[in-house]
Structures are given as structure tokens and as C-alpha cells.
Amino acid sequence: MASIAVYSVKGGVGKTTLAVNLAWCAATISRRETLLWDLDPANGSGFLLGVEAKKKRAAQSVFTADEAPEKLIRKTAFDNLSLLPADESIRTLGRQLGSIGKKKRLAKLTETLAKDYDRIIFDCPPVLNELSAQVMRAADLVIVPLPPSPLSARAFETVVEEVKGSGRKHPPILPVLSMLDMRRTLHKQAREANPKWPAIPLASAIEQCAVTQQPVGAIAPRSAGARAFAQLWTAIERKLAAKK
Numbered sequence: 193m194a195s196i197a198v199y200s201v202k203g204g205v206g207k208t209t210l211a212v213n214l215a216w217c218a219a220t221i222s223r224r225e226t227l228l229w230d231l232d233p234a235n236g237s238g239f240l241l242g243v244e245a246k247k248k249r250a251a252q253s254v255f256t257a258d259e260a261p262e263k264l265i266r267k268t269a270f271d272n273l274s275l276l277p278a279d280e281s282i283r284t285l286g287r288q289l290g291s292i293g294k295k296k297r298l299a300k301l302t303e304t305l306a307k308d309y310d311r312i313i314f315d316c317p318p319v320l321n322e323l324s325a326q327v328m329r330a331a332d333l334v335i336v337p338l339p340p341s342p343l344s345a346r347a348f349e350t351v352v353e354e355v356k357g358s359g360r361k362h363p364p365i366l367p368v369l370s371m372l373d374m375r376r377t378l379h380k381q382a383r384e385a386n387p388k389w390p391a392i393p394l395a396s397a398i399e400q401c402a403v404t405q406q407p408v409g410a411i412a413p414r415s416a417g418a419r420a421f422a423q424l425w426t427a428i429e430r431k432l433a434a435k436k
């Protein structure tokens with residue numbers, strides 16, 4: 193099993209879109225048994241996959257009341273892809289985890305799920321607290337989506353510094369230019385400044401994911417967006433294999 197976090201301290205940078213589409217790639221292209229674990233109380237991943245939680249306000253019980261995560265996991269419409277939905281009960285999860293005092297709570301829960309899943313992908317909220325610190329302890333790889341700008345590299349360094357500051361060790365961190373629009377001068381400059389970074393194009397097919405509640409690979413498999421997610425997923429699998 194390998195776990196991958198999609199994380200940034202910034203909101204609205206494309207984390208949920210990336211997490212859902214990468215999870216779909218893991219399940220469909222790599223045929224890995226995949227769990228998408230939504231850690232954001234907004235439950236964006238659940239929304240994008242059209243999956244409702246089984247119970248109301250139950251998401252926190254996994255952390256605070258020893259509820260087995262298996263009891264809350266839902267199958268999605270896609271083969272090999274399951275979802276552990278979020279809800280508003282985890283709005284203060286950072287604080288709750290702090291008061292539980294178990295620094296590896298999320299890592300331990302993730303380990304127990306390794307018997308059922310090959311890939312676990314965390315959709316993270318834009319926070320820097322005990323939750324993000326626990327994500328760094330649980331993840332084998334962290335993907336950081338960055339809106340393209342001349343300051344992208346600096347923004348990435350900031351995230352890395354913040355991650356480093358929250359614990360001694362941290363997993364490898366992979367920057368991804370998100371919502372790249374090569375018609376825009378600043379985006380072009382950001383691309384040229386970071387030619388090796390993976391990039392996801394700004395695309396209406398990707399935007400449609402929220403309308404159709406399906407990953408772009410399912411609705412527009414030949415689109416540039418679907419190809420970019422597939423390419424990024426292949427690069428992630430390669431990175432995970434090299435880590436072993």
C-alpha cells in the first residue's frame with residue numbers, strides 16, 4: 193500500500209479536483225484497489241463522485257470514538273474506487289487530534305486499511321495544524337498543486353518550509369502546476385521557469401467534473417485534461433516504485 197496526500201496551505205488551488213482524478217486514475221488505469229479519504233469537512237470529494245455519507249456527522253468518530261473506518265467507507269460508481277466521506281463533524285479535527293494526543297492516529301488508521309487497499313489518497317483541507325502534521329506522518333508522497341505565477345516556486349518553497357516546520361521528517365513533496373493556461377503570459381512564464389514540474393491544464397472538461405459528478409477520465413477520456421491526470425499518475429507510480 194502507498195498513501196498519497198494532495199495538500200496545500202492555500203484554498204481553491206485544485207486539491208480536490210486533483211485528488212478525485214488521481215484516485216480515478218489509480219483505480220481505473222492502474223487497477224489498484226483505491227481509497228479516496230476526504231479529510232476536508234466541505235466533503236468536496238464526495239460531491240465530485242456523487243457519493244453520500246452513510247451516516248450523518250460520523251466522520252469524526254473514526255478519530256475520536258474508535259469507529260472502524262470500514263463502516264463509513266462507500267463504494268463509488270467506479271470499479272476499484274471507494275470513498276471515506278467527510279462531513280462538518282471534522283471541522284475542528286486539527287484541534288481534536290491535538291487533544292487526543294496520539295501523533296500517529298491517522299498513520300495508524302491508514303496502516304490498518306492497507307489490508308484492503310493498494311492506494312490511499314488524502315484530499316486535505318487548506319490548514320496548517322495537527323491534522324496536516326498527521327497527514328505528513330501518514331503519507332508516502334505529498335502532491336502540492338500550485339496556481340501558475342512567477343511566484344509559484346516561492347509558493348512551493350513556502351509550503352515545503354511549513355511542512356518541514358511541522359515535524360522533523362516529511363515525505364517527498366511533488367509540486368504540480370494546476371489550472372495552467374498557456375494563453376496567459378504569467379502562466380507561460382511559470383511553465384518556462386519550472387519545465388520539469390508536472391502540469392494540469394485549465395480546461396472546461398475538468399470544470400465539468402463538478403457538473404457531471406464524474407472524473408474527467410470518465411466523461412472526456414481523450415481530453416487534454418484526462419491525459420494530463422493520467423500522465424501525472426504514471427509519474428507518481430514511478431516515484432513510489434523508486435522509493436521502495
Ligand SMILES: Nc1ncnc2c1ncn2[C@@H]1O[C@H](COP(=O)(O)OP(=O)(O)OP(=O)(O)O)[C@@H](O)[C@H]1O
Nearest residue numbers: 203204205206207208209318371393394395398399
Ligand atoms: N484544471 C482545472 N481546470 C478548470 N477548473 C479547475 C481545474 N482545477 C480545478 N478547477 C476548478 O477550480 C475550483 C477549485 O478547485 P478545487 O475545489 O479542486 O480546489 P481546492 O484546492 O480543493 O479548494 P478548497 O481549498 O476549497 O478545498 C473548482 O471550481 C474546480 O472545478
Ligand SMILES: [Mg+2]
Nearest residue numbers: 207208232236
Ligand atoms: Mg478541496
